Amino acid sequence: KKKIVVIGGVAGGATFSSQLRMLDEEAEIVVIEKSGTMSFANCGLPYYLGGYIQDRDQLIAATPESFQKERNIEVRVRHEAVHIDRNQKEVRILDHIGNTQYSESYDSLLLSPGVIPVIPEIEGLSHANCFSLRAFEDMLKIEEQIEAKQFKSVCIVGGGFIGLEMADNLKKRGMNVHLIQRSKHVLSVLDKDMSEIIEEELVKQEIDLHTDTTIQKIEEDGCTLHLTNGQVITADFLILSVGVKPNRYLAEQAGLDIGVTGGVKVNEFMQTSDPAIYAVGDVIETFDFITKQPKRVPLAWVTHRQAYLAARHVTGHPVPYKGSLGTSICKVFTLHAASLGLNEEHLKESGLSYETVVQESNQHAGYYPGAAPLKLKVHFSPEDGKIYGAQAVGKDGVDKRMDVMAAAITGGLTVTDLQEIEIAYAPPFSSPKDPINMIGYKALKKLNKQAH
Numbered sequence: 001k002k003k004i005v006v007i008g009g010v011a012g013g014a015t016f017s018s019q020l021r022m023l024d025e026e027a028e029i030v031v032i033e034k035s036g037t038m039s040f041a042n043c044g045l046p047y048y049l050g051g052y053i054q055d056r057d058q059l060i061a062a063t064p065e066s067f068q069k070e071r072n073i074e075v076r077v078r079h080e081a082v083h084i085d086r087n088q089k090e091v092r093i094l095d096h097i098g099n100t101q102y103s104e105s106y107d108s109l110l111l112s113p114g115v116i117p118v119i120p121e122i123e124g125l126s127h128a129n130c131f132s133l134r135a136f137e138d139m140l141k142i143e144e145q146i147e148a149k150q151f152k153s154v155c156i157v158g159g160g161f162i163g164l165e166m167a168d169n170l171k172k173r174g175m176n177v178h179l180i181q182r183s184k185h186v187l188s189v190l191d192k193d194m195s196e197i198i199e200e201e202l203v204k205q206e207i208d209l210h211t212d213t214t215i216q217k218i219e220e221d222g223c224t225l226h227l228t229n230g231q232v233i234t235a236d237f238l239i240l241s242v243g244v245k246p247n248r249y250l251a252e253q254a255g256l257d258i259g260v261t262g263g264v265k266v267n268e269f270m271q272t273s274d275p276a277i278y279a280v281g282d283v284i285e286t287f288d289f290i291t292k293q294p295k296r297v298p299l300a301w302v303t304h305r306q307a308y309l310a311a312r313h314v315t316g317h318p319v320p321y322k323g324s325l326g327t328s329i330c331k332v333f334t335l336h337a338a339s340l341g342l343n344e345e346h347l348k349e350s351g352l353s354y355e356t357v358v359q360e361s362n363q364h365a366g367y368y369p370g371a372a373p374l375k376l377k378v379h380f381s382p383e384d385g386k387i388y389g390a391q392a393v394g395k396d397g398v399d400k401r402m403d404v405m406a407a408a409i410t411g412g413l414t415v416t417d418l419q420e421i422e423i424a425y426a427p428p429f430s431s432p433k434d435p436i437n438m439i440g441y442k443a444l445k446k447l448n449k450q451a452h
């Protein structure tokens with residue numbers, strides 16, 4: 001029987017080992033997890049801090065005991081892989097409980113060690129109460145400190161998905177929230193006109209938004225923050241959410257190939273440059289679904305898919321990866337924002353010629369209660385109507401449109417095919433001509449005009 005060692009016991013590692021067990025009843029599976037908690041819902045952490053989720057145990061999908069009992073998988077928490085010996089096919093492991101080291105041999109190895117939060121260089125950062133939110137333990141620490149020190153104000157550094165979710169959740173808790181974004185607009189996956197709608201919402205919700213600036217210096221009191229634009233603000237603590245980098249230390253030290261985006265290089269079956277070692281999730285570089293260019297997408301859907309594909313390959317049932325669209329969605333107070341594929345910036349960088357259509361209408365029949373504006377924007381090729389990317393912002397119905405767009409791109413539909421999708425309609429849900437269909441009609445008009 002085969003022995004498979006898994007490094008990292010959360011999204012990628014837990015999914016891989018469960019899938020593997022379904023495909024191979026015999027294999028010996030050992031999961032090594034550095035932290036004290038396996039298989040927790042990273043994505044739910046901000047919502048616990050905001051009080052949307054009251055019971056933190058709901059965020060834990062499985063425990064070492066349940067994995068052992070239900071799946072015959074051994075999970076060792078507080079055990080850290082510190083070295084891979086590819087010649088001997090062994091992993092050196094540090095047991096943080098017993099404070100000892102030992103080696104574990106493997107036939108195949110899976111790496112899913114995730115990312116490391118980027119810590120920005122700020123003068124005086126060590127004076128401040130600073131947190132990143134990545135692990136379950138990070139969440140517990142933030143919660144404990146908020147309560148113990150009675151924090152009333154926060155400065156969130158970085159206006160990506162996690163920064164915005166934290167702004168929403170900490171405001172819900174009654175805090176005074178500053179949000180700092182170094183570039184001109186928050187949520188850089190969106191085009192400027194879409195981010196601006198989110199920024200208006202942040203201001204409406206009384207978030208102190210500072211764009212195009214960053215923290216230059218923190219005074220010794222740990223609370224007085226000097227911004228590069230000359231402003232001085234105060235906050236009891238900081239949440240650092242400026243980005244993440246692949247946790248590729250083990251892979252690098254083992255001499256595995258690293259891709260141009262900084263992620264561990266894998267083939268379409270998730271094998272690294274050593275065929276006995278697989279890697280999935282936030283640590284890897286895959287490729288863009290549309291351009292086929294190298295891409296890193298540190299998101300949960302792609303991680304779960306990759307884990308499934310790695311389990312298929314290791315058990316001799318290979319299915320290739322088709323690339324990442326980077327489909328993402330986020331709730332920012334009363335608004336939802338979503339995007340997939342290439343945005344204007346990506347398109348300009350890639351040198352592709354593109355056209356854009358925008359549909360601004362209600363998400364459902366205007367006469368039915370709760371009608372609210374929805375902006376849907378789609379980029380496509382003027383040559384053949386190939387869909388390059390889509391974005392949507394609105395109070396409701398954003399996820400539905402984005403999921404239809406994801407299905408359309410995955411299935412190879414062109415932008416004009418969008419007219420023909422028979423959308424589920426009744427007044428509380430849509431209109432007989434859904435925004436998706438309208439994009440198709442508008443694109444057809446644009447393409448026809450160009451053809452004449």
Ligand code: FAD
Binds near residue numbers: 042247
């Ligand atoms: P992780 O799930 O991070 O697991 C890596 C594990 O490896 C960690 O537990 C770590 O302790 C362990 N590890 C690292 N090094 C070692 C070692 N040497 N030895 C042993 N163990 C090790 N994605 C979405 O798609 N939608 C969302 O809404 C969303 N929200 C998020 C919110 C937050 C706050 C965070 C932090 C992430 C969010 N994500 C979201 C991203 C998503 O959680 C990740 O894409 C996913 O968890 C990646 O899985 P992974 O297995 O690569 O890494």
